[in-house]
Amino acid sequence: MSFAPVTVQLTDGRRCTLRAAAEGDDAGLYALEQAIVDARDGVVKYPDELPPDLAAYAEKRANSGAAFALVAAQDDGELLGEASLVRLPFRMLRHVAVLGMGVHPRAQGRGLGRALLTHLLAWARDHRDPDGGRVLRVELYTRADNHRALALYHALGFRLEGTRRAFVLRDDGALVDDHMMALLFA
Numbered sequence: 001m002s003f004a005p006v007t008v009q010l011t012d013g014r015r016c017t018l019r020a021a022a023e024g025d026d027a028g029l030y031a032l033e034q035a036i037v038d039a040r041d042g043v044v045k046y047p048d049e050l051p052p053d054l055a056a057y058a059e060k061r062a063n064s065g066a067a068f069a070l071v072a073a074q075d076d077g078e079l080l081g082e083a084s085l086v087r088l089p090f091r092m093l094r095h096v097a098v099l100g101m102g103v104h105p106r107a108q109g110r111g112l113g114r115a116l117l118t119h120l121l122a123w124a125r126d127h128r129d130p131d132g133g134r135v136l137r138v139e140l141y142t143r144a145d146n147h148r149a150l151a152l153y154h155a156l157g158f159r160l161e162g163t164r165r166a167f168v169l170r171d172d173g174a175l176v177d178d179h180m181m182a183l184l185f186a
């Protein structure tokens with residue numbers, strides 16, 4: 001099932017088109033991820049741990065196995081956000097999808113994350129595989145100090161399933177827990 005593009009308005013008045021990610025989005029997605037990682041908020045990698053160039057990023061993305069991937073594009077084409085689901089490969093686990101998402105630091109806190117995730121979940125919920133299979137469970141991991149992400153996931157129905165204690169080592173030496181959350185469609 002394909003995704004029909006939609007236009008959404010952020011709380012600051014900016015408009016974005018949500019559409020399925022395409023092959024030509026590599027450069028925009030690489031720039032977006034660099035901006036998010038550079039901001040050092042909610043992430044688990046340092047800027048020097050990103051793929052070193054666009055070709056390496058494109059190769060990694062081509063092998064990511066994302067089944068549903070949405071981007072939020074401004075009118076000038078710049079990508080302000082992305083959200084994607086990767087389905088687990090084994091037949092007994094095909095109904096499980098793992099969420100990853102990010103919004104550009106210049107657009108955070110303005111409703112784009114909520115819009116992206118709402119549309120992504122609706123797309124995945126309605127999808128049927130040729131053999132009738134479907135996504136029934138969406139799971140994610142998030143740092144316990146990522147309050148905005150936690151608020152978003154709770155608001156959209158995700159529930160806490162477990163905590164990986166002392167999972168993230170900050171560069172000031174502090175250890176931070178990491179939460180696993182999931183949403184069931186059934």
Ligand SMILES: CC(C)(COP(=O)(O)OP(=O)(O)OC[C@H]1O[C@@H](n2cnc3c(N)ncnc32)[C@H](O)[C@@H]1OP(=O)(O)O)[C@@H](O)C(=O)NCCC(=O)NCCS
Pocket residue numbers: 036041042043101102103104107108109110111112113114115140141142143146147148149151152155
């Ligand atoms: C987490 C992230 C995806 C959320 O997207 P966003 O566009 O910034 O979030 P939204 O503006 O849609 O707000 C989402 C919710 O968080 C709430 N919120 C916003 N700022 C908040 C804050 N500082 N603390 C707590 N809650 C906050 C909002 O009220 C909103 O809830 P509501 O829609 O029920 O009112 C985005 O901030 C981001 O990419 N952060 C950096 C990378 C990251 O953390 N990725 C996710 C890793 S799991």
